[in-house]
Amino acid sequence: MSKIQNPIIPGMAPDPSILRVGEDYYIATSTFHWQPAIQIFHSRDLANWKLLTYALSAGEIDLxxxxxxxxxxAPHLSYDKQTGKYWLAFCHLQNMAGREFNAESYIMSADQITGPWTKPTYLTSIGFDPSLFxxxxxxxxxxxxxxxTREGYQAPGHIVIAEVDLPGGQVGEWHRVTTGxxxxxxxxxxxxxxxxxxxxLLLASGGTxxxxxxxxxxxxxxxxxYEPNPTGEPIITSAPHHLFSLGDPDAGHFEMYNPHxxxxxxxxxxxxxxxxxxxYIAHLMSRPLPGQKLNPLGRETSLQEMRWNQAGWLEMVDxxxxAKAEVDVPGTVKQDQQASDIDDHxxxxxxxxxxMTPYHGxxxxxxxVQDGHLLISGRNSLFSQVAPSIMATRATSLHYDLQTKVTFHPDHYSETAGVGxxxxxxxxxxVRLCQSDDERVTVxxxxxAKQGTRKDYYWDEVVVPNDQAELRIHYDNGQAQVYYRFASAGAWQQLGGRYDLAYLSDEGVNGEPGEIGGFTGLFNFIGAVDAYQHQSVGKFAYYSVHNRD
Structure with missing residues (x-):
């Protein structure tokens, strides 16, 4: 046995659905407004996981x-031994306003985990988080x-089960089996x-x-x-104290924060x-900023070893x-601590x-990619939920350096390119290259943007010679410092002061009314904006993220 650290998949990797076929393990996770959608990770040892593929990568769902x-x-992976097919169930949550959670659930199948997956087949709109058995x-x-949605009834509702025809997707009679x-x-x-x-029947409970x-x-x-586990408590949680919260459709429950x-x-x-x-159970978890109840990295994937006790109930091995920060896995295994670093030239x-890209493909x-550079054509502003030109990767640490080299010549004050x-x-x-306000030079x-409010730090402005700069963002526990240089061998100079970015977290953003904020996660990105003619191009020589855990 080897002891490994949680999370096993850092950064935005929530709602993990784990599956083993032969010697191979797979985990599918939620992706929310990001494309390509539905991350599928692979491992042979339960400790080291690599992104293998995406299940939705050809515009199957409009986000x-x-x-x-x-x-x-909440994608759910399963494997039908009789047909040798992989199955994936997921839901597309389209609306959350007024607590009217309009979701469409779909299923897909494939002969190989890497696809090709069949076109999504509609299942139901009764609710969300579908799974197949x-x-x-x-x-x-x-x-x-x-x-x-009715007043006076226990929210968020019943867990229901129905027989389903595969591959057709026809759903039989729904059976209400439990409210928890x-x-x-x-x-x-x-x-x-x-x-x-x-x-x-395994359930998530207590809200997000x-x-x-x-x-x-x-x-x-x-x-x-269904009879409940006789303990009357969750079999895994970070907050083992008893909680009575029936009828609460969801809540942050900050009072249940575990300081230990x-x-x-x-x-x-x-x-x-x-x-x-x-x-083992793969489950989601979060790592708050020290001394705060803000979680920039969103919900990550963790692992716990389980056992069946003499009464036939599932429980943790101890x-x-x-939930534990360390877990034993079979064999002699060493986690790759640099696996989440990125150095792309x-x-x-x-x-x-x-x-990944928000909202669109x-x-x-x-x-x-052209001549060893990533070319990003500017389009809508970063406030857009339609077509922002953003190439982003999941933040996977609370301590890291993000760096790039960008060449960009703006012809209009609505054209920018940079990193963030x-x-x-x-x-x-x-942090972007743009025109000076007098439209004479590149700066x-x-x-x-903080909860929809725009702030331009125009007092901290540096002229960019030759329309080219190397940029670095030093992120540390929710605080960021910006550095730049104009010559590859030159010294790094600081731009502005220390920026408080702790609000870029699940609890710090302005999500749908009635929600605590969001539950997705922080990303690092390079991108470009062109609200002028959609003709300018940011030219990026490399993109690197080095974690400092």
Missing amino acids: QGTNTPAGIW HDEDGKHYVAVLEWE FTTRGCVEAPQLYKHDGYYY GYAHGVEIGRAKEIFGP SRIQKSGHGSLVETPAGRW GSNL FAADHYDHRF QSRDWVA LYYDANNWFY LRVLQ
Whole structure:
């Protein structure tokens, strides 16, 4: 056995659905308003995970205009042994206003995990977080949260199960099976498993905040009745104290913050068995800024070892329900601490596949590799939810340096190119080459958006000779410093002072009314804006992110 550190997938990698086929492990995670959508990671040892592919990469779902934190939620991976097909269920959350969570759930299949995946087949709009279960008798079932909108009824609703025809997607009669197995409430993300003659129903509970957890019930028949885990508490959480929160559709539950844990918000998990018969749950977690309850990195993927006790109930190997920052995995394994670093010089007409774009897809209409440079054509402003020209990667550490070299000549004050930090269209930090206000020279300035309010640091302005600069952002626990140089061998100079960017976090942004903010995560990016003629191009020589954990 080897001891590894959580998270196993740092940065925005929430709602993990874990699957083993043979010696290979896969995890699918939510991507919200980001394209390509649905990240699928791969591992052979449970410790080291690499982004393998995306399930939605050809414009199958339109995410333009998506409000934070809607979009693509809670993908669920499964494997049908009888047909040898991989299946993926997911939902597209389109609207959250007025607590009317309008979601469309879909399924896709593939012969290989890398695809090609079939065109998404519509399942239902009853709620969100669908999952598939392939029973031993060849029948298939879908489980989902039925979203409750009536006044006076327990929110967010019932967990429902129905038989489903595959591959056609026709759903049978829905069966309401539970509103939860503990008093934490806010149950969602149902997942079915079968073990020793029982159907086990794994649920996320307690909301997406500090009371989050994983709870479980079981039944002899798939439609129930389901009996709750006799402890009456989650089997995994970061906040093991009892909480009564029935009827609360969701909440941050800041009172449940655990000052003795390095990891918070542990919940929404899925179960996997190793070839040797050991059991693990992959689940989401967060790492707040020191001394604060703000989580810039969003919800990350963690791992806990589990066991079945003598009564046939699933529990953590130490008998507690407190998520741990360390976990033992089989074999002699060493985690690659530099795996999340990026150093892309855009060689061979290729850019790193970890680059993602908010709201819309990547196409040669606006991004391309040429002669060892990434060319980004400017389009809408960074406030746009339609077509911002942003190439971004997930922030995976609370301590890192982001660096690039950009060449750009603006012909209009609406043309810019540069580097920055991004949460969503209302919340970002942008260090850009732009025109001086008198339209005579190219200058370097900082532009910031905080909850939709624009701030231009025009007092801190530097003239850029030859329209070219190397830029560096030094990020440390929510604080950022900006540096620049105009000669490769020159000394770095600081631009402005220290910028407080702690608000670029799940709790610091302005999400939908009724939400605590968002639950997506911070990204680093290079990009360009052209609200003039959509003709200017930012030319980037490299892109690097070096973590300093």
